[in-house]
Amino acid sequence: MNLSFFDQFSSPCLLGIPLILPSLLLPALLLPSPGNRWINNRLSTIQLWFTHLITKQLMTPLNKAGHKWALLLTSLILMLLSINLLGLLPYTFTPTTQLSMNMALALPLWLATLLTGLRNQPSASLGHLLPEGTPTPLIPALIMIETTSLLIRPLALGVRLTANLTAGHLLIQLISTA
């Protein structure tokens, strides 16, 4: 079976069964849940330490209300880390190379932050559309630009992740063939 450069990006399918769901869930096997102990084995200790480090970095600048996002953001970063790093191994499929998956991650999260901000502090979130210290004649143009950048953001986020991963994998393949 001859592999072209782009075969690794097609959604895997075995005997007609789409394997996208196992490829999303199986990396979780590498992260064992720590269980009921106070002192764990080495693997769990290191993973817990790492998770703790990430959560601390994310949550230290935020006030108490912002800590509600801790679970979502930490689990998101752990999932993306494991999926993307495992995709570097040969004969693996990286789900995040699919634009559909990345848009499914980007759009709801972006919309959630936007709507939460609009709901809780409407004037402050609208005020973000105008950077501080702009000269007065530029105000209308700048508001339009900021609104456009806000609306483009989910597309930018999704495409950024897809493009980065696809480019990386392609690069590995090119280097190994050339």
Add this chain to the structure above:
Amino acid sequence: MLSRLVLRAAPAVLKGLQGLPPPVSAGILHVARPLHTGQHRLAPVPPLPEKGGEVRHGLIPEEFFQFLYPKTGVTGPYMLGTGLLLYLLSKEIYVINHETVAAACILTVIIYAVKKYGADVAAFADKLNEEKIAKALEVKNEAIKALETAIEEEKKEQWRIEGRSYLFDAKRNNIAMLLEANYRERLLTVYNEVKKRLDYQVALQNLKRQKEQDHMVQWVEKSVIQSITPQQKESIAKCILDLKALSKSAQVAV
């Protein structure tokens, strides 16, 4: 790793299923749910084993080699591996392509990293756990030390109490001295008062006697002077003149 979990869990499950009464154990396959018999035992959690499961070449559990040993001896698993690999390659079930090269490079890097930094990472994980345990032990030791110092202080207080009697004796002596001093002071006052009154009486009597004496002398003088007749007066005046002359001559003689 997962195979070991299954192997370990299997006897416990089988034993649990065999504990059921015979009519039920006959239809064991239909029992999918474990029955809750016996107490919930959540603590104490059984301790972690000292060492992880034995693996050979970092990947294959030792149990696999032991499993094949009775039939194929020591080289059995290696022959199996080599044969399998060569079969896959020769029949082109596994095609060598660019991903093989990538796999080889990645594998080399991974093996090198594990060999070089594996021990350090393990030591780091152990250090994290040690620090956790040390913190808890610290709390316990601090508590013990605080209690020990409290015991020492208590013993010292008890020793201090033994000297209580000396303190009370000293206080008693103090009070006794105060009372004595006060009593003597008042005695002195009484003595002085009485002496003053007696002195007054004495002075009164003395004065009376003095007055009487003076009065008597005066009366005697008066009566004597009254009794001097005029001619006696002349002779007395002549005597006085003579005495004056005599005194003058006596003074010259001295």
